[in-house]
Amino acid sequence: MILRLLGAERLKMKRTWIIALLILGPIGIMGCMMINFGLRGDYFVRKYPDDLTSLVMESRMLLYLAIPLAGTLFASLLAGMEHQGSTWKYLFTLPVSRFQIYLGKAIPLFLLMTICAGLTVPALGFLWVWADLSGTIPWEMIIKSVLYPTLASLPVLALQLYFSIQWDNQAWPLTIGIAGILIAGGISKWLPWAYIRNVMPLDIGGDNDPHFWLPFAICQGVILLLIGATIIMRREVR
Amino acid sequence: MTKTVVQTTQLTRRYGKTTVVQNVNLNIKQGEIYGFLGPNGAGKTTTIRMLLGLIRPSEGEIQLFGKDLHKERKSILKRVGSLVESPSYYGHLTGKENLEVARRILGVPSKRVDEVLEMVRLTQAAHKKVKQYSLGMKQRLGIATALLGKPELLILDEPTNGLDPSGIQEMREFIKELPREHGMSVLVSSHLLSEIEQMATQVGIIRNGKMIFQGSITSLQEQSRPRMRFGVGDANVAAQLLASEGLSVSVEEDGIWTESLSQQETAHIVEHLVTHRFSVYRVEEVKQSLEEIFLGLTEEGETP
Numbered sequence: 001m002i003l004r005l006l007g008a009e010r011l012k013m014k015r016t017w018i019i020a021l022l023i024l025g026p027i028g029i030m031g032c033m034m035i036n037f038g039l040r041g042d043y044f045v046r047k048y049p050d051d052l053t054s055l056v057m058e059s060r061m062l063l064y065l066a067i068p069l070a071g072t073l074f075a076s077l078l079a080g081m082e083h084q085g086s087t088w089k090y091l092f093t094l095p096v097s098r099f100q101i102y103l104g105k106a107i108p109l110f111l112l113m114t115i116c117a118g119l120t121v122p123a124l125g126f127l128w129v130w131a132d133l134s135g136t137i138p139w140e141m142i143i144k145s146v147l148y149p150t151l152a153s154l155p156v157l158a159l160q161l162y163f164s165i166q167w168d169n170q171a172w173p174l175t176i177g178i179a180g181i182l183i184a185g186g187i188s189k190w191l192p193w194a195y196i197r198n199v200m201p202l203d204i205g206g207d208n209d210p211h212f213w214l215p216f217a218i219c220q221g222v223i224l225l226l227i228g229a230t231i232i233m234r235r236e237v238r
Numbered sequence: 239m240t241k242t243v244v245q246t247t248q249l250t251r252r253y254g255k256t257t258v259v260q261n262v263n264l265n266i267k268q269g270e271i272y273g274f275l276g277p278n279g280a281g282k283t284t285t286i287r288m289l290l291g292l293i294r295p296s297e298g299e300i301q302l303f304g305k306d307l308h309k310e311r312k313s314i315l316k317r318v319g320s321l322v323e324s325p326s327y328y329g330h331l332t333g334k335e336n337l338e339v340a341r342r343i344l345g346v347p348s349k350r351v352d353e354v355l356e357m358v359r360l361t362q363a364a365h366k367k368v369k370q371y372s373l374g375m376k377q378r379l380g381i382a383t384a385l386l387g388k389p390e391l392l393i394l395d396e397p398t399n400g401l402d403p404s405g406i407q408e409m410r411e412f413i414k415e416l417p418r419e420h421g422m423s424v425l426v427s428s429h430l431l432s433e434i435e436q437m438a439t440q441v442g443i444i445r446n447g448k449m450i451f452q453g454s455i456t457s458l459q460e461q462s463r464p465r466m467r468f469g470v471g472d473a474n475v476a477a478q479l480l481a482s483e484g485l486s487v488s489v490e491e492d493g494i495w496t497e498s499l500s501q502q503e504t505a506h507i508v509e510h511l512v513t514h515r516f517s518v519y520r521v522e523e524v525k526q527s528l529e530e531i532f533l534g535l536t537e538e539g540e541t542p
């Protein structure tokens with residue numbers, strides 16, 4: 001059943017911004033990093049002990065913004081198209097459980113984020129060569145520094161998905177998403193937006209500790225997803 | 239005996255303190271076109287939402303195909319197609335793609351998409367984006383989507399809303415065919431009697447959340463007893479005479495009106511008038527039109 005829902009979801013993405021965002025996201029990240037290293041590469045040599053650290057630390061800044069932003073936009077696009085043509089009420093009269101309908105949005109959201117991450121890895125590999133950093137491309141470290149924050153964004157994804165489905169005016173979930181990115185991480189390390197920064201695979205002190213934060217974020221993400229699904233399942237459909 | 243497709247028992251729904259649907263006992267038999275009639279705000283959509291499990295009843299029970307909706311939601315909804323209020327669609331997809339989305343979820347064969355497009359005559363516009371469709375076309379697409387899973391029961395909430403007269407006519411003909419050609423039962427709501435009258439076999443009339451009539455169109459007509467009209471010269475004086483005899487009469491522009499009378503009573507009145515030298519030039523029995531009955535039913539007690 002869930003496969004059928006995913007097939008339907010795939011077709012709905014046709015001619016939407018979702019596909020463009022999927023490609024533009026990783027390209028954008030690469031572009032920013034190229035400008036960053038192009039302009040400040042000499043400074044990084046002095047600032048960081050080695051090239052690997054400079055790559056991870058500089059990606060960290062960018063991914064901290066880019067991952068929750070992508071999640072916010074994807075969630076809003078996935079839910080928004082159902083609000084727009086008032087199709088929620090149609091979906092909820094189909095012989096499919098409401099939980100599956102919810103998963104039918106959560107799984108594509110997660111898959112989109114994973115694809116974005118998957119494309120960002122070669123983009124950073126390319127950067128390593130382009131910026132003429134020393135040694136062979138550190139694939140393992142690059143994969144970890146993209147994959148960990150993506151997984152750590154699960155709680156943010158769960159929240160954004162819930163808000164986007166709950167409210168038909170997408171201005172609200174977008175505002176929350178952007179406020180979260182700009183403010184929440186600075187307020188407390190316990191707020192979901194901070195986790196994305198807390199899981200960087202290098203020992204850089206502070207709150208950084210992937211061994212604790214990664215499982216913590218994943219568990220919290222699953223719990224928040226279940227809570228969101230439960231609320232939506234009980235909700236009356238207009 | 240024909241099977242009951244929809245049966246609600248004392249169905250009630252409240253929003254806060256206002257009761258929007260009150261003790262409604264809907265009964266729809268297989269193969270019927272059931273017209274669910276009532277003025278705007280009467281509670282039609284609310285009732286239909288409950289039938290589809292979109293909202294929960296405050297009280298009462300719902301059985302579809304003899305099964306409890308609450309307990310067997312999924313297996314019941316597999317046999318139901320619906321269109322509630324405004325049509326649901328993905329504007330950025332074409333009509334055909336919209337149906338393909340629904341088809342993938344329902345898991346019906348691909349050729350069914352072309353079949354339903356043909357049924358609602360959207361084959362020509364199948365590859366146009368739905369946001370470019372007219373309201374009537376969107377409505378038809380909604381019906382095509384509802385028909386996709388070959389439902390046994392079709393629930394249509396005001397399907398002719400916003401259509402032009404020819405669109406309304408077309409929709410009506412289309413709905414009328416469904417039971418005969420596809421063995422479906424249909425629940426169709428409307429606030430217009432004329433519409434229901436022309437397609438429904440049974441009617442349920444709802445007003446202020448209460449079901450005030452349920453039965454066949456003919457039994458609705460029988461609900462109202464005909465009245466008698468006497469065309470009489472000098473009607474006011476004649477009416478006074480009849481009133482003094484203890485008859486309840488009323489004077490209107492076109493004569494004297496009484497409740498329906500037996501032959502003897504009629505003869506007696508005529509005789510009485512004639513002996514008092516009033517000229518009686520017309521005696522007739524007047525049946526109320528359905529429209530008048532409907533208005534009478536729905537306006538009754540409207541003002542407190």
Ligand SMILES: Nc1ncnc2c1ncn2[C@@H]1O[C@H](COP(=O)(O)OP(=O)(O)O)[C@@H](O)[C@H]1O
Pocket residue numbers: 253258276277278279280281282283284285
């Ligand atoms: N979500 C809601 N909250 C409060 N009142 C509602 C809600 N939905 C409908 N109503 C009220 O219930 C009444 C019946 O509405 P509805 O079922 O839509 O009528 P109809 O479909 O017959 O025009 C209306 O008075 C409407 O204002």
Ligand SMILES: [Mg+2]
Pocket residue numbers: 279282283284323395396
């Ligand atoms: Mg309505």
